[in-house]
Amino acid sequence: MxxxxxxxxxxxxxxxxxxxxxxxxxxxxxxxxxxxxxxxxxxxxxxxxxxxxxxxxxxQTRQVYYLSMEFLIGRxxxxxxxxxxxxxxxxxxxxxxxxxxxxxxxxxxDAALGNGGLGRLAACFLDSLASLNYPGHGYGIRYRYGLFEQRIIHGNQVELPDYWLKKPYPWEVRREEEACVVQFQGIVRMHQRRNGSLEINHEHTDKVLAVPYDVPVIGYENETVNTLRLWSAEPVSGAPDNSGDQEEFYHHLDFEHSIEQLSGFLYPDDSSYEGKELRLKQQYFLVSASVQNMIKQFKKNYRLSSKHFPEKIVIQINDTHPSLSIPELMRILMDEEDLGWDEAWEITTRVFAYTNHTTLSEALETWPIAMMQKLLPRIYMIIDEINERFCQGIWFDHKEKRDKIPELAIIADEQVHMARLAIVASFSVNGVANIHTEILKKKEMKEFHELYPERFNNKTNGITHRRWLMQVNPKLTSLIQDIIGDQWVKRPKQLISLLRFQHDKDVLEQFAKVKNENKLALANFIHQQMGITVDDQSIFDVQIKRLHEYKRQLLNVFHIIYLYNELKENPNLDMTPRTFIFGAKAAPSYHLAKEVIKLINTVASIVNYDKDTKGKLKVIFLENYNVSLAEKIIPAAEISEQISTASKEASGTGNMKFMMNGALTMGTMDGANVEIYDLVGEENMFIFGLRAEEVLDYYQHGGYHARDIYNKDDRVRRILDQLNNGEFGTHDIEFKDIYYNILYHNDPYFVLKDFEPYIEAHEYAESVYRDKMKWQRMSLINIAHSGKFSSDRTIQEYVNDIWKINPT
Structure with a gap:
C-alpha cells in the first residue's frame, strides 16, 4: 500500500x-x-x-489465540x-x-485495560506477533472503567473512577453480528439417550450477551494487521415473560444491573464475597465468549470437524485468570458437539498452553467450591470430573505420589485450584525468566514437574523495542541509526554492534547529550505538573511499578531517609545531587501499600523544602502512573530500581525498558535481572542483597531476626524510630503499621537484611557516576545487549517450542 x-x-x-x-x-x-x-x-x-x-x-493457517484478562496497550x-x-x-x-x-x-x-506488567506483556506480544507476520490474536474484556485514576491528596492515594471511554475510542470496531450468549447459574439436567450417551441440558440460566469490539494490531511496516477482540457485556434483547411473578421480575432487574458490572470494572474489589463472585463471573464471561467465538471461526474458516481443532488452533492462557477456558472447551465439545469425554479431553489437552507469572503462593488463584457450583454448575461438574480422573491416575500410575494427592488435587480444602487445573490440562507450562522457571520446577510446582517434566519450559519475557525505544526515545533511536545503521530495527540483537564504540569518546558524549536532553524534558514536565524544580544535572533514580511489599519501594524510601539524615548532620556533605522519582498505584484495599505511598509523599514534603539539603536531594511522586507516564520517564532515567526480594519477581519487564534506554540497573538477583547480569556482567550494573536460595532457606528454616538488625545498626534504628515517633508525619501513629510490620512481623520481605548492601551499592553507583565516561560506557553496553529482551525473541521462542505456527 x-x-x-x-x-x-x-x-x-x-x-x-x-x-x-x-x-x-x-x-x-x-x-x-x-x-x-x-x-x-x-x-x-x-x-x-x-x-x-x-x-x-x-x-488455512494454524493460529494462536492469546487469552488475557489484561491488555495494557496505552495510547x-x-x-x-x-x-x-x-x-x-x-x-x-x-x-x-x-x-x-x-x-x-x-x-x-490510555486504554484502561490492564494494571501492570502482565497486561503490558500481553500488549508487547501482540505487537511482535503482527510485526513478525504470525497469525496471532488477543481476547480480552472491554472494561469501561480502569483500575482507578489516582490522585495524591495530602500525601494519600485517592481513587477516582477511570472512565477512559467517556470520549469515542477511534480504534475499535463493534461487531454486533458476532455476539454470543454466555450463561450463568441455572440447573443442569442429564438424560441418557438410547445409544447410552448423555444429553446435557442447562436450564433456567441467567444469560448475558457478549458483544465483540475489535481493535487492529498493526505489524511494523509489513501490511499484517491482527486483531485484539474485546468483549462487552450487554443484556440479551427482549425482556423475559415473567407471567406476573414479581420476585422473578425484580431478579431480572437486579441481573440487568449486574450485567453492566461484568465489563464495567478492571479488578473489582474482591475483599467482599460479592466482589470475588464478580471477578469469577468476569473470567468466565471472557473465556466462554472467546472459546465459543474460536469454534465458530474454526468451523467457518476451515470447514473441518472439531476433532481437527488442535491442528489449527492453539490457546495461550496468560496466568490462571483465563483457565476456565479449559472446562469451557470441554463443555462445548461434549454438550454441543456430542463428543465423548476421552475425545474431548484429548482435543483439549492438545490445544492449551499455560504461562505462570508468579512464585507468590497467595497469588495462585483459588475459588470456593460453593461459589463455583452456584455460579457455573456445569463447569464445576467438568472440573470435578477432571480432578477425579487426575487423582485416580496418580493413585494407580504413580503410587509413590499417593501421599501428595492433597497438594496436587485440583479440588482440595473446599477450593478449586486454578493453577493445578491449568497444569493438568495444558501441553506446555512456562515460566517467564530462567530463575522463575527453576523455582517453579524445584519448589512451587515440584510435584507437578516430576509428573510432567516434558511440559515445563522457560520463555523469558520481552518488550517491543518499536514502542519502548523507537517511539519513546526518538533522539536515541536516531543516534543509534547514525552509528550502526537501521538493521537492528528488524533484528534487534544487532544492537550488539554498538559495543564497537564503547571506547569512542565522541560517541559516548553523543549518548550523554541525548540522555541530558531527555532529563531536561522530564524536569520540565515535573515542573509543569507539580511546580517543583529538579536539578537536571542530578542523578535521576527511578522506581516505577505497582506498589507491593515484595517490590520494596520501602527499601528505596529508607535509603532516602538515610541520605536525608546524613545531610542534616552534615549539610556540606560531598554528595552528588539526586532526584528520586516514583510512580505507583496501590490496590485500594492494600493498606500497607497505601501507607508506603503516604510515606514517600511525606518524606518528599520534608526533604524537598529543607534548606539543609541545599538542593542535593529531591523526591518526586508522579501521580496516576500509566503507560503514557512511563513513556515520559524511562528515556530520562539513569538508575533503574529493580530491588524486589530475590525469588519474588517472576521476571519484570520494566528492567528491560530501562536497560534499552541506557539506565543502569540497581537490583537484586531476581527475575530477569539475572539474565541482564549474565549479559552485561557485574561491572555494568549494581547488584546487591540476598540471593533467591538464601531467601527461600530463611522461609523454610527460619534464622532471620529483624530486631537483631534494629538493635545493631544505628542507621536502621534511627529510621524506624523516626517512623514510630512521628518525626515523619503529622501525628505519631501515622506510620506505626510499617514499623510494626518490620519489627513484629519479622520484616517478611527482608528490607532490613538488604539495607546495608543496598546503601553500599548506591555509594558505589555514586562514585561511578562521577566518572562520566565510565558511566556512559556502562550505559552503552547495556543498550547494546538489550536486543535480547525484545519481545520478538520471546515470541519466536513461543513459536518454535510451543505454538508451531508459521508466518504468512
Missing amino acids: KRLTAEDLKARMTTYINTTYRLDVKEATEEEVFYALAAVVNEQVKPLWDKTNERYKSE LIESNLLNLGMLKEANQALQELGFQAEDVFTVEQ
Missing part, C-alpha cells in the same frame, strides 16, 4: 475537519485534529486488516503511525498545520 506523505496527510485531515466539523483547520481544536488523524490512519488500516484476515483464511496513535511508517510524516503534517504533535497525541486516553 502506498505510504502517505506529509502533504497527503494534511490534505486528508483538512478534508475530514471541513466535512465532519464544518470548520477550517485553523479553527479546529487539538481534539478535532486528533480524530481527523485517527480517521486517516483507519482508512489506511482497514484494507490491510481485511487482506490479512482473508490471507489467513485462504492459507495507540503514535504506535499505529510508527508501524505504518508514517510517524515522521504525521509530525511534519501537524507542525505545518500549526499544531504540536504531542498536544494532539495526548488527546487520546
Whole structure:
C-alpha cells in the first residue's frame, strides 16, 4: 500500500475537519485534529486488516489465540503511525498545520485495560506477533472503567473512577453480528439417550450477551494487521415473560444491573464475597465468549470437524485468570458437539498452553467450591470430573505420589485450584525468566514437574523495542541509526554492534547529550505538573511499578531517609545531587501499600523544602502512573530500581525498558535481572542483597531476626524510630503499621537484611557516576545487549517450542 506523505496527510485531515466539523483547520481544536488523524490512519488500516484476515483464511493457517484478562496497550496513535511508517510524516503534517504533535497525541486516553506488567506483556506480544507476520490474536474484556485514576491528596492515594471511554475510542470496531450468549447459574439436567450417551441440558440460566469490539494490531511496516477482540457485556434483547411473578421480575432487574458490572470494572474489589463472585463471573464471561467465538471461526474458516481443532488452533492462557477456558472447551465439545469425554479431553489437552507469572503462593488463584457450583454448575461438574480422573491416575500410575494427592488435587480444602487445573490440562507450562522457571520446577510446582517434566519450559519475557525505544526515545533511536545503521530495527540483537564504540569518546558524549536532553524534558514536565524544580544535572533514580511489599519501594524510601539524615548532620556533605522519582498505584484495599505511598509523599514534603539539603536531594511522586507516564520517564532515567526480594519477581519487564534506554540497573538477583547480569556482567550494573536460595532457606528454616538488625545498626534504628515517633508525619501513629510490620512481623520481605548492601551499592553507583565516561560506557553496553529482551525473541521462542505456527 502506498505510504502517505506529509502533504497527503494534511490534505486528508483538512478534508475530514471541513466535512465532519464544518470548520477550517485553523479553527479546529487539538481534539478535532486528533480524530481527523485517527480517521486517516483507519482508512489506511482497514484494507490491510481485511487482506490479512482473508490471507489467513485462504492459507488455512494454524493460529494462536492469546487469552488475557489484561491488555495494557496505552495510547495507540503514535504506535499505529510508527508501524505504518508514517510517524515522521504525521509530525511534519501537524507542525505545518500549526499544531504540536504531542498536544494532539495526548488527546487520546490510555486504554484502561490492564494494571501492570502482565497486561503490558500481553500488549508487547501482540505487537511482535503482527510485526513478525504470525497469525496471532488477543481476547480480552472491554472494561469501561480502569483500575482507578489516582490522585495524591495530602500525601494519600485517592481513587477516582477511570472512565477512559467517556470520549469515542477511534480504534475499535463493534461487531454486533458476532455476539454470543454466555450463561450463568441455572440447573443442569442429564438424560441418557438410547445409544447410552448423555444429553446435557442447562436450564433456567441467567444469560448475558457478549458483544465483540475489535481493535487492529498493526505489524511494523509489513501490511499484517491482527486483531485484539474485546468483549462487552450487554443484556440479551427482549425482556423475559415473567407471567406476573414479581420476585422473578425484580431478579431480572437486579441481573440487568449486574450485567453492566461484568465489563464495567478492571479488578473489582474482591475483599467482599460479592466482589470475588464478580471477578469469577468476569473470567468466565471472557473465556466462554472467546472459546465459543474460536469454534465458530474454526468451523467457518476451515470447514473441518472439531476433532481437527488442535491442528489449527492453539490457546495461550496468560496466568490462571483465563483457565476456565479449559472446562469451557470441554463443555462445548461434549454438550454441543456430542463428543465423548476421552475425545474431548484429548482435543483439549492438545490445544492449551499455560504461562505462570508468579512464585507468590497467595497469588495462585483459588475459588470456593460453593461459589463455583452456584455460579457455573456445569463447569464445576467438568472440573470435578477432571480432578477425579487426575487423582485416580496418580493413585494407580504413580503410587509413590499417593501421599501428595492433597497438594496436587485440583479440588482440595473446599477450593478449586486454578493453577493445578491449568497444569493438568495444558501441553506446555512456562515460566517467564530462567530463575522463575527453576523455582517453579524445584519448589512451587515440584510435584507437578516430576509428573510432567516434558511440559515445563522457560520463555523469558520481552518488550517491543518499536514502542519502548523507537517511539519513546526518538533522539536515541536516531543516534543509534547514525552509528550502526537501521538493521537492528528488524533484528534487534544487532544492537550488539554498538559495543564497537564503547571506547569512542565522541560517541559516548553523543549518548550523554541525548540522555541530558531527555532529563531536561522530564524536569520540565515535573515542573509543569507539580511546580517543583529538579536539578537536571542530578542523578535521576527511578522506581516505577505497582506498589507491593515484595517490590520494596520501602527499601528505596529508607535509603532516602538515610541520605536525608546524613545531610542534616552534615549539610556540606560531598554528595552528588539526586532526584528520586516514583510512580505507583496501590490496590485500594492494600493498606500497607497505601501507607508506603503516604510515606514517600511525606518524606518528599520534608526533604524537598529543607534548606539543609541545599538542593542535593529531591523526591518526586508522579501521580496516576500509566503507560503514557512511563513513556515520559524511562528515556530520562539513569538508575533503574529493580530491588524486589530475590525469588519474588517472576521476571519484570520494566528492567528491560530501562536497560534499552541506557539506565543502569540497581537490583537484586531476581527475575530477569539475572539474565541482564549474565549479559552485561557485574561491572555494568549494581547488584546487591540476598540471593533467591538464601531467601527461600530463611522461609523454610527460619534464622532471620529483624530486631537483631534494629538493635545493631544505628542507621536502621534511627529510621524506624523516626517512623514510630512521628518525626515523619503529622501525628505519631501515622506510620506505626510499617514499623510494626518490620519489627513484629519479622520484616517478611527482608528490607532490613538488604539495607546495608543496598546503601553500599548506591555509594558505589555514586562514585561511578562521577566518572562520566565510565558511566556512559556502562550505559552503552547495556543498550547494546538489550536486543535480547525484545519481545520478538520471546515470541519466536513461543513459536518454535510451543505454538508451531508459521508466518504468512
